[in-house]
Amino acid sequence: MSQYSWPDPATQPLLGKKILRIDGPSKSSGRAKYTYDYNPDGLLAGKIVRCPYAHARITSIDTSAAEKMPGVKAIEIVQKPGTEIFWAGDEIVGVAAVDEGTAEDAVRAIKVGYEVLPHFVSDAEPPKNLAPDTGPISQDDFESMEDNQVPDDEAIAILKKQGVSFTADEKWYKSMEGEGTDPKVIAALRAAKVLPPSESKSPYKRTATQKQGDPDKAFASAAATHEGVYGVPCIVHCCMESHGSASEWGGSNDLTVHISTQNLSGIAAQMAEPLNTPAANIRVLQQNIGGGFGSKFAADRWDIVAAKLSKSAGGKPVKMMLTREEEFEVAGMRPSAYARVKLAADKSGKLVAWQSNSWGTGGMGGGGTPPIPYIFDVPNQRKQHTAVATNQGSARAWRAPNHPQAALITMAAFEDLAAQLKMDPVDMLRANMDILGPRAKTYAEELEIAEQLMGWKQNWHPRGDKTAGPVKRGLGLSIHTWGGRGHNSDQDLSIHPDGSVDLKVGSQDLGTGTRTIIAMVIADTLGIPLEQVTVHIGDNRYPPSGGSGGSTTVGGVSSAARRGAVDARDMLLEKVAPALKAKPEELEVANGVVRVKTDPSRSLSWKDACAKIGAVPLTVRGKNPDKSKPPDLTNSGVGGVQMADVSVDAETGIVRVNKMVAVQDCGLVVNVETAESQVKGALIMGISYALYEEKILDPVTGRVLNPNLEFYRLAGLNDVGELVVHMMTGKGYDDRGVIGLAEPPVVSPGAAISNAVANAIGVRVPFLPLTPARVIDALEQGGVA
């Protein structure tokens, strides 16, 4: 029986080491091609007429002037007169023309009439005493629940209790399953009673109050209770490469799509129905992607429009890449979340009661419910959430959906309570280890390391930096968790008779190092150098692999690569055994040779060994999961601790992050280099949303006021202090298998930085981003200045 289990990294040349990404040179040289760079002869430019109103009904569409313009090759009505439009920027008409300028002129020449309807874009606190919504779940509600990763149990309970207002066809169920909806949830959906849709016109949807234990009694007898309001606004993914694709039709109704996607193997199935073309005829390609962060799983409406335009233009390629402004209006955002929190502890600092009234928006779908209290299983709880429907483009998964919001709300309340108890939050966290769930031991170990790396003991002070001068310094803390189990992955590994090795998988590399990780696992397993392995990704003619979301890729692709490589190696050993006059199980591969374990002098070079394969390559299919080839090589559930050190100028309100410490677990770390890079990237993204990012909607027009990179600020190199990353490895970690890493480290920075600012200035700035104006406002309520 082949041994599939992960070897001890200490015995492997590559596993668990710092290995540079294999696609680094192509990116550095500027030669790496992205969807945006696809530039064939005869390419037509696609553009879209978008609704300028946040809520309206289309009354008329007149494309006649545009049709007559020279250079305009196709026009496609996306939404017909009579259709109600729910957010500014929604697609109305698509145009393809010989170049972008002409397409833009055509867009301007198309006249669309609207009946403007009242809009609502405020995610301010909902009115008190709203009755809970118990109406049936609509299809949109459900999809947004899934997009926001509402926990399966919660989703099932809601479906059971409230029923649904729609009947879906099999295709839709399939597509939901394809996008990762749990079969149990699908079953609950099928079993749910179908009811007429609720008539309510209110933008607010309040859940029923959830209760656990006896919160009233616990609050009454607590040693300290803190009440506060905290929150995080809507923010935008801001992938450097905007969303979009290029489509072209070939002779026998074949479609080729170049698309910027996190979900290469899932795109054809999504395009098949709207284009009325078998998925088997749709070829999907992508070598590189300029960022996704959760916003690029779907074949979007503009992608479908591009394909339709191409068809009308006789199959010519049509490229449709969103402009930066379009990105901000329609290509996804992270939902906002706010909460009034009441939190109580006993005198040892142990949390005894939690109460929260939370709300937030994710566009018309309302947004997800943040999992609060985050991580802490507070014994007595009462909580209730209100989803606010707003007229703006829908939320999409944003790196660790709902967790950063939940961490901010929970950890800010936690440190405020610690300050009230005059406790060091690190000590108070230690006092709560037994309610930190399955990863408690991880947090305990990480906390100690983080404390050292930050110099917490020497540098932490009680709330409010009392030193003279306007610049106040403070430290803050947060913890986080995530699942990260590896997704399904099928891969074809070939060892060629000349000794070269290649692997084909319908996956994508988001810049996380997916290609490199696959090559490392294969090279180690076959005992050959990394350079000898070629990894082919980015084509849906390769075996399918899951979408890269929810930190599922590394576990999926590495497990499948390991199984395939072990099988291929063992098949090779069988072919080579007679030549070495040994049994296959007496052989091993290492350092580019096949040799007898007990007598390494009896060996064949890798090349000579591969010559025994025969005339055609030896090809095997590696899979994840694969119950027939145990053990499970991936796992779920990680913990991380982060600490921030900030300086706040109490006169200007400017916050600077001096240092961030991230101590992170992700099971067996395949590549320490790219893992650390990814954690650093998450810290930087965290600094960015903690200090700068906010999607601002104009209440008068309902439009985004800062749909560009001048007024929607991202962190630059100058805004980032020292970053210290420590990956947990060794016993208790390596043996858990490979677990994903993209989401967890982006969860804590907002909370840790907010806590550090409170520690510095002695007063809480309740909402992110921690802009100078907000800091000054908070200081006016008290604090050290």
Added chain:
Amino acid sequence: MADDRPRKPEDNSGVTRRDFMKVSAVGVAVPVVLGSVMDAAAEEVPIQGPGKVPITLQVNGKKLSAQLEPRVTLLDALRDNFDLTGAKRVCDRGACGACTVLMDGKPVYACAILAIDAQGRMITTIEALAEGDSLSPVMQAFVAHDAQQCGFCTPGFIVTTTNFLQKQPAPTAEEIRHGLSGNFCRCGTYDGIRAVALAHAGGKQS
């Protein structure tokens, strides 16, 4: 914003797209008091466009010609007409640096310059910084310090960093912070990029 840096009107083709928009908002016929444009108007340059006009650019040591509308930016001309796609289009309005190229040896945002105005200037793109098939030292350093993830911002950063390190071969941490803050990276590779510049300075930390 970097876009608002004062620009010296060095010669009469220094009109940025932003200047251009300011001008066209007022109307082409109205004389505008705006250094470079004023000069151009005074010399009675024939009105170009709005249709296509022949445009010749000096790019990476080669003369490249195309029929382009005067509204086409240098970035779009490079990418769409000459298939030099290393410079990326991200914000398309001078805020992010992903489109950075060198113009007469100085880094500029190619999205903020009209192709017609870049004529007669020496344009260098990322494609010319690699030495044949081998990477330039700065490119190698980006690989070695893993200063790239998705890589979409990387060409812009490499052009900027290459130029910065030519001017300041041994920058301090402070100089690096200022010299390399005109580009954005969403994946968060700044730590690696700082390491590239610091290593160039011989690891000198300040």
